[in-house]
Amino acid sequence: MSLPHISPSIRVRRTPFTRRVEEAGVKAYSVYNRMLIPGYFHSIEEDYAHLKRAVQVWDVSCERQVEIKGPDALALVQMTTPRDLSRMTDDQCYYIPMVDDEGQILNDPIVIRLAEERYWLSLADSDMLYYCKGLAMGRDLNVQIFEPDVSPLAVQGPKSDELIERVFGADIVETRFFRHKTVNFQGQDMVIARSGWSHQGGFEIYLDGSQHGEALWDTLFEAGKDLDVRAGCPNLIERIEAGLLSYGNDMSINDTPFESGLGKYCNLDSATECLGHAALMQKQNPGRQIRPLAVAGPAVPSISWSWPLTDTAGNTAGHVTSITWSPDFEINVAIAMVRKDHWAAGTTLNVQAPDGPRAAEVRDSFWI
Amino acid sequence: MSLPHISPSIRVRRTPFTRRVEEAGVKAYSVYNRMLIPGYFHSIEEDYAHLKRAVQVWDVSCERQVEIKGPDALALVQMTTPRDLSRMTDDQCYYIPMVDDEGQILNDPIVIRLAEERYWLSLADSDMLYYCKGLAMGRDLNVQIFEPDVSPLAVQGPKSDELIERVFGADIVETRFFRHKTVNFQGQDMVIARSGWSHQGGFEIYLDGSQHGEALWDTLFEAGKDLDVRAGCPNLIERIEAGLLSYGNDMSINDTPFESGLGKYCNLDSATECLGHAALMQKQNPGRQIRPLAVAGPAVPSISWSWPLTDTAGNTAGHVTSITWSPDFEINVAIAMVRKDHWAAGTTLNVQAPDGPRAAEVRDSFWI
Numbered sequence: 001m002s003l004p005h006i007s008p009s010i011r012v013r014r015t016p017f018t019r020r021v022e023e024a025g026v027k028a029y030s031v032y033n034r035m036l037i038p039g040y041f042h043s044i045e046e047d048y049a050h051l052k053r054a055v056q057v058w059d060v061s062c063e064r065q066v067e068i069k070g071p072d073a074l075a076l077v078q079m080t081t082p083r084d085l086s087r088m089t090d091d092q093c094y095y096i097p098m099v100d101d102e103g104q105i106l107n108d109p110i111v112i113r114l115a116e117e118r119y120w121l122s123l124a125d126s127d128m129l130y131y132c133k134g135l136a137m138g139r140d141l142n143v144q145i146f147e148p149d150v151s152p153l154a155v156q157g158p159k160s161d162e163l164i165e166r167v168f169g170a171d172i173v174e175t176r177f178f179r180h181k182t183v184n185f186q187g188q189d190m191v192i193a194r195s196g197w198s199h200q201g202g203f204e205i206y207l208d209g210s211q212h213g214e215a216l217w218d219t220l221f222e223a224g225k226d227l228d229v230r231a232g233c234p235n236l237i238e239r240i241e242a243g244l245l246s247y248g249n250d251m252s253i254n255d256t257p258f259e260s261g262l263g264k265y266c267n268l269d270s271a272t273e274c275l276g277h278a279a280l281m282q283k284q285n286p287g288r289q290i291r292p293l294a295v296a297g298p299a300v301p302s303i304s305w306s307w308p309l310t311d312t313a314g315n316t317a318g319h320v321t322s323i324t325w326s327p328d329f330e331i332n333v334a335i336a337m338v339r340k341d342h343w344a345a346g347t348t349l350n351v352q353a354p355d356g357p358r359a360a361e362v363r364d365s366f367w368i
Numbered sequence: 369m370s371l372p373h374i375s376p377s378i379r380v381r382r383t384p385f386t387r388r389v390e391e392a393g394v395k396a397y398s399v400y401n402r403m404l405i406p407g408y409f410h411s412i413e414e415d416y417a418h419l420k421r422a423v424q425v426w427d428v429s430c431e432r433q434v435e436i437k438g439p440d441a442l443a444l445v446q447m448t449t450p451r452d453l454s455r456m457t458d459d460q461c462y463y464i465p466m467v468d469d470e471g472q473i474l475n476d477p478i479v480i481r482l483a484e485e486r487y488w489l490s491l492a493d494s495d496m497l498y499y500c501k502g503l504a505m506g507r508d509l510n511v512q513i514f515e516p517d518v519s520p521l522a523v524q525g526p527k528s529d530e531l532i533e534r535v536f537g538a539d540i541v542e543t544r545f546f547r548h549k550t551v552n553f554q555g556q557d558m559v560i561a562r563s564g565w566s567h568q569g570g571f572e573i574y575l576d577g578s579q580h581g582e583a584l585w586d587t588l589f590e591a592g593k594d595l596d597v598r599a600g601c602p603n604l605i606e607r608i609e610a611g612l613l614s615y616g617n618d619m620s621i622n623d624t625p626f627e628s629g630l631g632k633y634c635n636l637d638s639a640t641e642c643l644g645h646a647a648l649m650q651k652q653n654p655g656r657q658i659r660p661l662a663v664a665g666p667a668v669p670s671i672s673w674s675w676p677l678t679d680t681a682g683n684t685a686g687h688v689t690s691i692t693w694s695p696d697f698e699i700n701v702a703i704a705m706v707r708k709d710h711w712a713a714g715t716t717l718n719v720q721a722p723d724g725p726r727a728a729e730v731r732d733s734f735w736i
Binding site: 007009027028029125130134135138249305 | 617
């Protein structure tokens with residue numbers, strides 16, 4: 001049986017790059033922040049191998065930006081996150097867990113400081129525009145909150161530096177990790193950061209103005225021909241190997257930053273204005289936490305609901321949140337939420353996969 | 369070329385009915401509130417013809433519920449909508465535009481009053497959970513806001529009453545339009561309302577507890593065999609004919625209720641606590657408005673971005689937001705946002721469809 005296709009509609013938005021993505025032969029899509037995100041181009045395995053050896057251009061427009069600007073902008077963002085933003089400089093990007101008043105995770109965006117009174121939240125898959133608007137309205141904050149016409153295009157892979165240098169020059173390649181600079185593309189200034197949702201290195205270009213999308217795409221492909229540049233997208237295998245968590249898969253409003261292994265982004269000593277501060281003070285020692293998991297047997301089927309984990313006696317031990325076969329490590333690599341009694345590295349557990357039970361082992365680190 | 373399929377993931381949630389939907393041969397999906405919604409089963413045309421003559425069961429779990437309860441529940445909901453909720457009774461459902469402080473539409477759910485201090489918002493496609501949480505937190509309101517384990521299953525079509533009577537009895541069939549009652553299904557109380565996103569009549573059963581989903585589905589199919597009950601879903605043709613607006617397609621945060629033809633749900637004389645009240649007072653005479661549009665020529669291709677409308681001199685006149693071929697009316701039926709100078713019934717316009725320009729005529733009513 002063929003897999004159901006995705007219905008065309010305006011509601012699930014196309015991006016400034018969708019025509020190019022289609023021309024590149026996209027074979028699957030998902031929907032992220034009500035916008036199309038490519039699923040794979042050749043196969044997930046082929047895309048993975050290519051990502052690790054060359055350079056890819058990713059349409060991640062679905063990482064929608066929420067712009068917050070005005071005198072209360074910093075105060076508003078700080079209310080939503082336990083990460084201390086007070087020493088952030090105008091060229092920095094921070095990965096921040098955003099939480100509600102119970103310390104539960106609402107999103108885990110990258111916040112980009114553009115100026116003291118101007119920030120972008122580069123979102124994971126939830127409507128922080130609505131949350132921030134509600135909060136600002138409730139508190140009568142002096143801010144403007146809106147979605148600018150900005151769509152990230154990622155350049156990822158070991159040859160990213162070479163490609164970016166060719167297009168934007170050596171100065172841009174010197175950008176440090178999670179710092180941003182400004183490039184001018186055909187007359188339009190755009191933010192570019194050394195960041196991206198892979199462990200292969202690269203940049204994210206914040207396309208400023210949809211009308212420049214296809215020209216930017218074409219310029220990158222023209223300049224990277226001999227680097228074997230290809231269309232790509234966040235790769236399931238590579239991101240599990242690297243332990244990159246996915247909001248909606250590995251964490252949600254049901255989890256805290258401590259449960260999700262994001263405790264290092266919680267500055268509870270100083271970020272006291274975070275509305276979840278009091279709750280998080282009580283939740284610092286979680287009874288379960290995200291762990292890497294190696295799962296035995298042949299390649300697992302696709303996961304579309306949490307698979308239960310049990311200990312060898314059959315007791316509940318947690319659940320698998322992401323899993324796939326890794327061609328390079330020749331094992332099923334997984335991310336799991338594991339209860340404290342079972343989370344020590346080396347613990348043997350059982351996964352209830354749809355095609356039957358499998359042995360699994362908790363690891364002390366991801367595959368990096 | 370085959371259409372891209374939809375990538376499986378946990379992030380795009382399955383519903384309590386997805387296994388049954390798959391067994392019924394779903395051929396396409398979309399994503400709505402980060403959950404699967406079926407796109408069609410046989411073909412959009414066949415599903416349409418069947419919906420108009422028989423009865424269908426629709427998995428509309430993606431109409432996620434936001435439960436708001438507590439002493440400030442009514443006050444919170446009233447802040448978000450210009451519709452006056454003060455005379456709502458405990459068995460009523462209201463269709464409400466929800467707006468921000470600028471009077472722009474955030475969602476158009478059905479609000480279900482369960483008790484004086486307990487409401488469900490049965491959502492269109494945007495995260496009102498986040499908006500309401502932000503607002504409640506900002507105002508320090510005494511409410512709880514969460515997503516209950518409730519998933520609507522719609523029964524739609526001319527034989528809906530017959531099917532519902534067989535399963536739930538004659539008393540339930542007497543439920544009036546946009547009123548709700550409670551049924552007990554296998555020991556579990558569930559809300560049932562005479563409502564649904566078609567013009568063919570029917571009910572929405574608010575499945576309370578995912579574990580009952582397949583039993584409820586099976587019970588309806590068993591009871592409706594001789595009524596030719598089938599799996600269905602909101603049908604593009606039927607809903608355009610009926611003028612049912614779709615959030616994200618026909619309206620968004622860029623539109624006001626007056627622009628979207630929802631002025632009758634704005635009680636500006638009494639609903640003064642709506643945070644968008646002052647803005648809406650200024651926006652009562654919009655310069656553009658939703659109109660039915662008949663578009664000439666053979667069946668149009670699928671729409672996945674707004675198609676521009678021009679007048680016969682080539683001036684901008686608006687844009688098409690939804691369109692499809694109607695087998696029954698033998699014309700392309702469309703919903704469009706049309707500028708005031710051009711919105712009079714009978715006005716001739718041109719649609720810039722992807723396959724070329726077409727003549728169109730503004731109508732005074734939808735096809736009902």
